Amino acid sequence: MVQGDREHSSSSHPPRIHGLNVASECAPLEIVFEDPRLKKTPGEPSLKLPNQFTSLVEGLANGDSQKERRRQHGLDSVEKLRHKMARLRNIDLVRRPHQAPTLDCWEQLVVIAATVVDLHLGEEDTASLTINSLNGRELSHDTILRDRKAARQVVKLIDAMNLYWKHDLAFDLLVLLDTPLSILRQQSVHQFQGLERLLRGCTPSAELQYCLRLYIPFLVMLLRPVYSLFEVQDALNTSLLHESDYDAFLEVVALRYDPIKDTWMPK
Numbered sequence: 001m002v003q004g005d006r007e008h009s010s011s012s013h014p015p016r017i018h019g020l021n022v023a024s025e026c027a028p029l030e031i032v033f034e035d036p037r038l039k040k041t042p043g044e045p046s047l048k049l050p051n052q053f054t055s056l057v058e059g060l061a062n063g064d065s066q067k068e069r070r071r072q073h074g075l076d077s078v079e080k081l082r083h084k085m086a087r088l089r090n091i092d093l094v095r096r097p098h099q100a101p102t103l104d105c106w107e108q109l110v111v112i113a114a115t116v117v118d119l120h121l122g123e124e125d126t127a128s129l130t131i132n133s134l135n136g137r138e139l140s141h142d143t144i145l146r147d148r149k150a151a152r153q154v155v156k157l158i159d160a161m162n163l164y165w166k167h168d169l170a171f172d173l174l175v176l177l178d179t180p181l182s183i184l185r186q187q188s189v190h191q192f193q194g195l196e197r198l199l200r201g202c203t204p205s206a207e208l209q210y211c212l213r214l215y216i217p218f219l220v221m222l223l224r225p226v227y228s229l230f231e232v233q234d235a236l237n238t239s240l241l242h243e244s245d246y247d248a249f250l251e252v253v254a255l256r257y258d259p260i261k262d263t264w265m266p267k
Contacts, residue, residue: 047194050187052179057198059176063205066169070208073175078252081212082266085253089222089264094126097133106175108134109184112151113216113236114223120235121227143185150184153192155216155236160196162240167204171214211252215241218249 059069067076074080088107091099103111111134118127131147132138139147154174162170217232218241224232229246233239254267 047190049191049194049198050179050183052177052183053187053191053195053198056173056177057195057202060169060199060202060204063207066205066208069176070172073172073178075172075175078211079266082253082255085212085219085222086255086264086266088219089255091223093133094129097136100134100136103134104175105178105180108181109151109154109174110216110219110223112147112181113155114220116148116151117220117224117227117232117235121231146185147181150181150187151216152236153187153189154184155238157192157196157199158216159238159240161199164200165204167208168210168213169204169208173199174214174216174219213241213245213249215245215249217241218246221246222253 059065070076074084088110091103091107091111093100093111111130115127115130118124118130131144154177158170158173161173162168217229217236217238220232220236221227221229229243255264256267257264
């Protein structure tokens with residue numbers, strides 16, 4: 001009985017492992033319950049701007065840099081602008097898909113704006129064929145939507161800066177932005193707003209000379225001459241300029257059609 005009592009007594013104490021008392025030195029298990037009503041607030045969207053945006057702002061910092069930037073992009077003479085408009089008028093990605101790789105960034109953006117108008121007017125086939133030709137393949141629906149959104153954001157930016165600056169330099173932003181669609185489509189509304197805030201710190205030079213307003217609806221109408229200005233502006237949600245402004249635009253552009261070469265050329 002003594003032996004049995006001794007065994008029972010020794011088994012009632014917790015074992016010791018390497019000199020540690022398990023019961024006294026192990027931390028108790030702690031269970032934490034999270035209140036599902038306390039949702040985490042989402043992080044603020046990134047406001048980091050692409051290099052093209054910051055480069056644009058730097059290039060418009062003063063009158064001299066504005067002149068140089070316009071010269072680099074061929075915006076400093078009537079002749080250069082007429083050639084740009086003739087080139088734009090000849091773009092037809094449905095009939096000539098081989099043109100797509102040759103387009104400048106601003107021309108790609110005008111093409112996307114034209115597809116926004118196509119869809120607005122029920123021309124789905126024209127829009128689809130144009131987008132596929134522009135990219136050389138079919139894009140996901142999400143990417144197409146982001147491209148259209150980018151085009152609308154640029155239209156909105158130009159309108160806002162024209163009203164703020166009260167200067168035609170705003171219309172040059174389409175070309176001066178010089179940003180590929182692959183980058184524009186990644187920018188959020190907040191990033192376009194950030195660009196607008198930075199541009200408000202730039203003052204257009206009074207020495208800049210203008211002969212042509214590169215208003216996106218006017219450029220779309222060079223691609224889609226069968227559409228009316230009202231239809232194009234309605235689709236792009238802009239009403240900045242009017243029919244009389246478009247007539248003045250056409251007088252400066254002064255294009256002629258060469259039936260032998262099947263191309264539009266400056267007069």
